[in-house]
Amino acid sequence: MPSALVEKYFRADKLPQIWCPGCGHGIVTRAIAAAIEKAGLDKDKVCVVSGIGCSSRAPGYLDFNTLHTTHGRALAFATGVKLAHPELKVIVITGDGDCTAIGGNHFIHACRRNIGITTILYNNNIYGMTGGQYSPTTPKFEKGTTAPYGNIDKAFDVCNLASSAGATYVGRSTAYHAALLTSLVQNGLNNDGFSLIEAISGCPTYYGRKNKKGDAVNMMEWYKNHAVNIAAASKMTPEALEGKFLIGEFKNSPEPEYTSEYQKIIDRMKKER
Amino acid sequence: MKRKHRLMQGNEACVEGAIAAGMKFYAGYPITPSTEIAEISAEKLPLVGGKFIQMEDEIAGMAAIIGASLTGLKSMTATSGPGFSLKQENIGYAAIAEIPCVIVNVQRGGPSTGLPTSPAQGDVMQARWGTHGDHPIIALTPSSVRETFDLTVRAFNLTEKYRVPVILLMDEVIGHMREKVELPDPSELTIIDRKRPTCSSEDYLPFMPEADLVPPMADFCTGYRYHVTGLIHDETGFPSNSYQVADQLIRRLMDKIEMHKEDIITWEEENTEDAEILLLAYGCTARAAKAAVKALRSKGVKVGFFRPITIWPFPEERVRELAEKVKTIVVPEMNLGQLVLEVERLCNNVTKVERVNKINGEIIYPEEIIRKVEEVL
Ligand SMILES: Cc1ncc(C[n+]2csc(CCOP(=O)(O)OP(=O)(O)O)c2C)c(N)n1
Ligand code: SF4
Numbered sequence: 335m336p337s338a339l340v341e342k343y344f345r346a347d348k349l350p351q352i353w354c355p356g357c358g359h360g361i362v363t364r365a366i367a368a369a370i371e372k373a374g375l376d377k378d379k380v381c382v383v384s385g386i387g388c389s390s391r392a393p394g395y396l397d398f399n400t401l402h403t404t405h406g407r408a409l410a411f412a413t414g415v416k417l418a419h420p421e422l423k424v425i426v427i428t429g430d431g432d433c434t435a436i437g438g439n440h441f442i443h444a445c446r447r448n449i450g451i452t453t454i455l456y457n458n459n460i461y462g463m464t465g466g467q468y469s470p471t472t473p474k475f476e477k478g479t480t481a482p483y484g485n486i487d488k489a490f491d492v493c494n495l496a497s498s499a500g501a502t503y504v505g506r507s508t509a510y511h512a513a514l515l516t517s518l519v520q521n522g523l524n525n526d527g528f529s530l531i532e533a534i535s536g537c538p539t540y541y542g543r544k545n546k547k548g549d550a551v552n553m554m555e556w557y558k559n560h561a562v563n564i565a566a567a568s569k570m571t572p573e574a575l576e577g578k579f580l581i582g583e584f585k586n587s588p589e590p591e592y593t594s595e596y597q598k599i600i601d602r603m604k605k606e607r
Numbered sequence: 608m609k610r611k612h613r614l615m616q617g618n619e620a621c622v623e624g625a626i627a628a629g630m631k632f633y634a635g636y637p638i639t640p641s642t643e644i645a646e647i648s649a650e651k652l653p654l655v656g657g658k659f660i661q662m663e664d665e666i667a668g669m670a671a672i673i674g675a676s677l678t679g680l681k682s683m684t685a686t687s688g689p690g691f692s693l694k695q696e697n698i699g700y701a702a703i704a705e706i707p708c709v710i711v712n713v714q715r716g717g718p719s720t721g722l723p724t725s726p727a728q729g730d731v732m733q734a735r736w737g738t739h740g741d742h743p744i745i746a747l748t749p750s751s752v753r754e755t756f757d758l759t760v761r762a763f764n765l766t767e768k769y770r771v772p773v774i775l776l777m778d779e780v781i782g783h784m785r786e787k788v789e790l791p792d793p794s795e796l797t798i799i800d801r802k803r804p805t806c807s808s809e810d811y812l813p814f815m816p817e818a819d820l821v822p823p824m825a826d827f828c829t830g831y832r833y834h835v836t837g838l839i840h841d842e843t844g845f846p847s848n849s850y851q852v853a854d855q856l857i858r859r860l861m862d863k864i865e866m867h868k869e870d871i872i873t874w875e876e877e878n879t880e881d882a883e884i885l886l887l888a889y890g891c892t893a894r895a896a897k898a899a900v901k902a903l904r905s906k907g908v909k910v911g912f913f914r915p916i917t918i919w920p921f922p923e924e925r926v927r928e929l930a931e932k933v934k935t936i937v938v939p940e941m942n943l944g945q946l947v948l949e950v951e952r953l954c955n956n957v958t959k960v961e962r963v964n965k966i967n968g969e970i971i972y973p974e975e976i977i978r979k980v981e982e983v984l
Contacts, residue, residue, distance in 0.1 A: 348845065378830050383674070394834060394845065399827045401677065402836040403670065404700055410667035414674025414682070415827065417658050418632055422678075422828050440670075443663040596660075600653045607654070 343367040343377075345397050352391055356550025358509030358535030362456050363392045365512045365533070366425070369519035380423045383412040385437060387429035387463045389456035389535070398425075406436030409444040412451050420593035423523065426453040430471040431461045434490050438470070445499035448527035449592040454519060455492055455530065458537035466540030477544045496530035497585050503529035504585040509536060510557040511581060518583060526591040534561075612789050617755045617781040618643035618685075620788065621711060622651060624759025625683050627793055629800070630709075631657040632682040634671035636664050636690060639723045640779040641713040644685035665690035669697035673706045677835065679826030681763055685711035687779075688721060691730060691737070698772050699738030700837045702860065705770035705814070705822065707801055709762045712774060713782040714890075716968050725968030726779035728890055731945040734774045735919045741857055743864045745871055746774040746919040750893040752786035758916070764799040765871060769863050770821055776918065778941070780891035780970060804831065814856075815842040820863045864920055873916040874925060878904060882911025884980055885933045887926070887950060889915050891970060892939050898973040903980055910980060921949045930958040935983050939963035939971045959983070 336346060344367065353359050370380065380398040384390035386405035393400035403411045408426045416424045433441050433455050444451060460478055461467040468478030468485045471492065475484045497504050503525035507515035515533055522529030536542060536553035547553050564582035567575060615623070621644050625633075633648040649659040658675070662668040665686050672682035686694060691712045701708050714730050716722025730737075734746040745765050749755040759775060766773040804811050804823040813833040816822045822842075825831035838846040839853045847853070864871065878900060879885065888896035893914045903910045913929060915922050930936060930953055938947040943964050951960045963979045965971050 378832060379828055381828055394836070397832060399832050400834045401674070401827070402834065402838070403673075404696055404837055407666060407670045407697065410662065410670035411674040413660065413662070413667070414632070414634060414671030414676075415678055416674075417660055417671070418675035418678045418680045419828065439663050440667055443667075596653075596658060600656060603653050 339364070339367055339371060343370060343397055344395050348395050351395050353388060354539045356536070356538045357388070358458065358537070359389050359392065359456055361509040361512055362454065362515065362533040362535050363395065365515040366427070366454055366519055367396065368516040369523060372516065372520045373523045375423050375523070379421065380425065381412075381415050382425045382427060383408045383415065384427040385429070385432035387432045387461070388537075389427060389429040389458070389462070390432055392427045406432050407440065408432065409437060409440040409451065409453065413444060413449055416449055416451055417593050417596065420450065420597065424451045425523075426451055428453060428455050429462070430455065430457045430459060430492070431469040434470045434492055434495070442495070442499040445496050445501040445528050445530065447592040448500055448502055448589055450526055450528070452519065452522040452525070452529045453531070455532050456535045457492065457532050458535045458541055460537050460541035460544070462537045462540055466544055478540075479544070492532050493530065493584050500528070501530045501585070502527040502587055502589050505583045506532040506534065506581050508534040508557040508561055508581060510554045511561060514581060521583065521586065525586070525588060526594070527589055612787050614785050615752055615788050616643060616783060616785050617749070617752045617777060618713065618783065619647055620752045620756040621685070621759045621775065621777070622647040623790060624756040625709070625763065626651055626655060627756075627796055628760040628763035629681045629798055630683050630763065631655070631680040632672060632675035633657070633684065634660045634662050634675070634682070635668040635684040635686060636662055638687045638690045640715055640782045641685045641687045641711060643782070644711060644713070648683075665693035666697065669694040669710070672708050673697060673701050673704075676706050676708050677827045679829075681707070681767070683709040683711065685713065687713050687715045688717045688730065689719065691733065695737040699740060699742055701772040702738065702742040702744065703837055704835050705824070705860070706772075707766040707770055708772050709759070709766055710772060710774045712776055714776065714778040716966070722968040724779070726891060726941060726970060727966065727968070728778055728892065728941040729945070729966070730776065731918065731940070731942065734776050741861060743771045743860045744774065744919055745769070745771055745864070745917065746776045747916060748776045748889045748918050749781055750890050750914065751781070752784060753788040755781060756788065756790060760796060760798070764797065767799050767801040768821070769867060769871075770801065770824060771863060776890070778890045808832070812842045813844045814840060816859060820859055820866055868920050871917055872920060872922045874922045875914040875916060877912040879911035879913065879929060879932075881909050882932070883909040883934050884983065885911045885913055885929055885936045886976060886980070887913045887915070887936055887938050888940065889918055889946065892941060895971050895973045896939055896976055899976040899980065902973060902977055908980065908984065915946075918946065921946075923953055926950060927953045930954045933958060935959040935961055937961045937963060937976065937979055937983070939976050939979075941965050941971060
């Protein structure tokens with residue numbers, strides 16, 4: 335029996351989804367639905383936009399106005415939707431490859447404009463859909479099908495990237511920490527400007543297998559044991575933080591939102607004429 | 608409204624036409640010789656409650672106008688050569704997802720950065736086949752400032768009516784040239800808006816065509832919750848792997864053009880009744896061809912003039928008819944022979960086809976066309 339949440343927000347007739355057993359993307363998608371429920375949004379006024387990738391297939395399962403676009407371009411399409419109709423809640427679902435490789439330029443500029451889009455980046459550290467090539471978030475020395483001897487690229491920290499590019503709400507969680515993920519997405523939805531929530535999501539099929547991370551359960555355990563909430567981290571020694579990564583809310587500093595600034599121009603010109 | 612004559616550039620006439628047609632959204636990236644279209648849109652749109660945004664590149668500009676159009680706003684972008692190349696992937700998206708939009712390409716010399724400030728007509732085939740896969744497209748080519756206004760209005764009307772991306776294929780000469788024009792009163796214009804569904808949201812199938820092969824389009828986020836994708840999809844809008852669905856969708860998209868080609872295709876012709884030689888030209892080159900016809904006629908040469916205004920779909924039937932009547936068709940164009948390939952195909956070695964080509968960034972002069980005609984006489 336599907337839960338009430340699934341019943342309300344998912345297109346039940348499109349399930350089961352295409353994702354592999356153990357993929358983190360389903361948990362992340364459910365957490366987004368839970369955040370929308372908590373934020374109390376009107377389904378008809380929510381537009382969910384995605385690019386191309388396993389993660390970008392999520393909108394097809396969600397019962398909103400859903401737009402599955404081209405690889406890397408979700409934020410550019412979403413910018414058109416949001417600027418055309420600022421009253422809409424625009425959510426972008428994207429992958430690490432989609433958002434930070436081919437879509438990297440759109441990403442930094444959407445952050446810079448502080449346009450009211452809540453972006454959830456499903457980071458599985460690999461290109462899942464095309465079969466396991468390394469991405470801009472594959473850790474150095476780890477493997478992908480196109481990095482058979484280990485990846486020599488340095489990985490992006492997508493939260494730092496978003497913060498320095500101008501996003502006004504930034505946070506990170508994992509598929510294991512679903513409750514935290516839901517609250518970060520909810521806060522992101524409440525921020526008028528650009529929000530980036532990084533959701534670390536396991537791809538046992540490619541990233542896990544290529545890098546000997548074990549099965550889906552082992553990967554979840556790894557997130558559980560290595561994630562440290564930023565609130566707790568301040569009280570920990572550098573030694574205790576060795577090998578760990580941070581989750582939680584990294585930035586919450588509202589600034590004027592792009593489409594409302596544009597509206598001010600329209601209003602001002604109306605008065606002046 | 609009082610009529611007034613104005614001295615105006617082609618690029619400005621394009622924006623005037625777009626606003627008259629109801630443009631409410633522009634997204635783009637500056638590039639010579641199209642930049643004035645962005646600048647004037649930035650100035651005018653907020654005054655009519657519309658939106659302008661300068662995106663980070665042309666890919667994003669194309670994406671943003673699709674997003675805006677989906678919510679119901681009439682949308683346009685403008686570019687030239689390198690930017691037109693960048694827009695191609697999302698032009699394909701607009702074609703398969705049937706999102707109305709107008710793409711202006713003020714052609715300059717290519718390939719690559721080429722000749723940024725010089726005219727060319729090298730993007731004729733790219734306008735037709737620039738994005739991958741079989742896809743429908745409409746392309747219109749103005750050859751004067753006033754016609755730029757009219758064809759921009761028409762571009763919006765066609766894209767709204769058929770849900771096919773429409774390319775306004777200008778060139779640097781037409782874009783930058785100033786002419787005295789009298790713009791029509793808005794009340795004289797026919798403005799077409801896309802069909803919207805009349806059924807309830809429960810009964811709405813977003814990609815179910817009506818008899819004209821065009822599905823009614825609901826503005827996004829107005830209660831008709833649906834899915835849009837660039838994947839092959841069925842009438843529900845959701846992806847499908849069925850061979851039959853793929854076949855039907857692509858054929859329907861192409862048939863939208865085929866079924867309505869009489870409405871879509873327009874051309875201009877002069878002196879064709881008794882013509883033995885036909886000059887077939889478009890864009891700024893058509894102006895030189897027209898001058899050549901005048902000069903040759905005054906010398907008693909039986910030469911006619913044909914100008915496709917819609918170049919895609921190409922006015923095949925009329926050109927085939929004319930080809931049967933004349934001995935030679937001369938096709939001057941500022942490339943090494945692109946639209947002439949269509950003419951040659953239609954003539955099928957029966958009528959002689961002669962080319963006048965120029966790719967050095969200079970326009971083709973009437974004398975060059977006259978010389979070619981005298982050669983073939
Ligand atoms: C222009 C373009 N280039 C390449 C591809 C092939 N492609 C599809 S998905 C993908 C990578 C997706 O990776 P990511 O965004 O990390 O999502 P995931 O599948 O891992 O969830 C690639 C390279 C494409 N569809 N379009
Ligand atoms: S390939 Fe990886 S990311 Fe894609 S569905 Fe399978 S587990 Fe998930």
